[in-house]
Amino acid sequence: MNIHGNSSDRKIDFFPLPYLSDSAYSKITDFDQNTKNYSKIIKFHKSRHELRSSKVIVIGGLGCGKSSLVQRFVNNCFNQDYKSTIGVDFEVEQFLILNMLFNLQIWDTAGQERFKCIASAYYRGAQSIIVVFDLNDTESLYSSEKWLLEALKVIEYNQTTPFIFLVGTKKDILDGNMDFIKYKVHTDASNLAARLNAEYWPLSSLTGENVENFFKRVAALAFNQSIKNEIITSNTIERADQKKIGENISLCIEKIKNPKQEIDVFSVNKCC
Numbered sequence: 001m002n003i004h005g006n007s008s009d010r011k012i013d014f015f016p017l018p019y020l021s022d023s024a025y026s027k028i029t030d031f032d033q034n035t036k037n038y039s040k041i042i043k044f045h046k047s048r049h050e051l052r053s054s055k056v057i058v059i060g061g062l063g064c065g066k067s068s069l070v071q072r073f074v075n076n077c078f079n080q081d082y083k084s085t086i087g088v089d090f091e092v093e094q095f096l097i098l099n100m101l102f103n104l105q106i107w108d109t110a111g112q113e114r115f116k117c118i119a120s121a122y123y124r125g126a127q128s129i130i131v132v133f134d135l136n137d138t139e140s141l142y143s144s145e146k147w148l149l150e151a152l153k154v155i156e157y158n159q160t161t162p163f164i165f166l167v168g169t170k171k172d173i174l175d176g177n178m179d180f181i182k183y184k185v186h187t188d189a190s191n192l193a194a195r196l197n198a199e200y201w202p203l204s205s206l207t208g209e210n211v212e213n214f215f216k217r218v219a220a221l222a223f224n225q226s227i228k229n230e231i232i233t234s235n236t237i238e239r240a241d242q243k244k245i246g247e248n249i250s251l252c253i254e255k256i257k258n259p260k261q262e263i264d265v266f267s268v269n270k271c272c
């Protein structure tokens with residue numbers, strides 16, 4: 001397994017903004033205050049070395065540009081030749097977010113029907129879903145909904161629902177069209193994104209337009225949510241521990257109150 005990314009290139013100190021301000025998560029434009037506080041405290045804590053990671057799946061129809069998108073981001077390259085993905089490909093990209101290392105596991109799945117079964121086995125546990133379509137192929141936009149619904153059926157998520165991104169590729173080709181065509185495509189896509197509760201991103205893997213910003217936003221949203229979950233879990237454990245200590249103390253007090261029980265100082269200290 002290769003871990004890509006020079007964490008200084010992938011350093012995120014400020015929250016990357018959405019492409020459109022009316023998208024599903026457009027309200028999230030900064031890290032939670034708790035996340036910021038946590039990142040400051042964690043510097044002095046042993047858990048700063050913990051490897052935090054998040055799973056992202058990239059789904060969508062045949063040849064719509066999934067692998068090209070991942071390769072542009074991970075290796076900063078673009079291949080004009082089409083080589084269909086067989087099953088799934090897997091990449092790990094490392095970020096430094098608020099001075100904490102954070103890995104994005106990117107699962108690039110096959111668009112071919114015959115591999116659907118294999119690919120969907122890897123959907124489980126994804127925190128983010130990237131649904132890819134070709135901006136120049138209306139059919140691929142409308143099949144995005146089907147891809148998403150199938151993935152949501154398979155994913156088993158525990159604490160929070162996954163972040164969903166509707167990504168239109170090959171923007172370089174669309175940009176060569178008349179304005180009214182571009183307007184229609186972007187309007188249709190952003191309407192569908194709104195209906196699917198997704199964030200819309202048009203981009204080009206050929207030119208690289210919007211690719212870096214898009215993945216940084218995916219990483220920042222996943223990181224923010226992961227830290228929020230971590231805080232909730234650690235608070236729950238702490239409360240449970242405090243409850244246990246509290247129960248022991250009241251047990252001791254009960255024993256002391258009960259004159260029939262002989263309790264020496266040592267046993268009181270031990271159970272408390």
Ligand SMILES: Nc1nc2c(ncn2[C@@H]2O[C@H](COP(=O)(O)OP(=O)(O)OP(=O)(O)O)[C@@H](O)[C@H]2O)c(=O)[nH]1
Binds near residue numbers: 066067084171
């Ligand atoms: N002009 C242009 N071509 C692109 C872009 N993205 C992908 N392509 C081309 O589209 C074709 C298919 O791209 P892939 O990335 O292999 O598509 P895919 O979705 O991974 O395909 P499957 O694995 O078969 O599902 C290739 O020939 C790419 O070079 C883009 O942004 N602009």
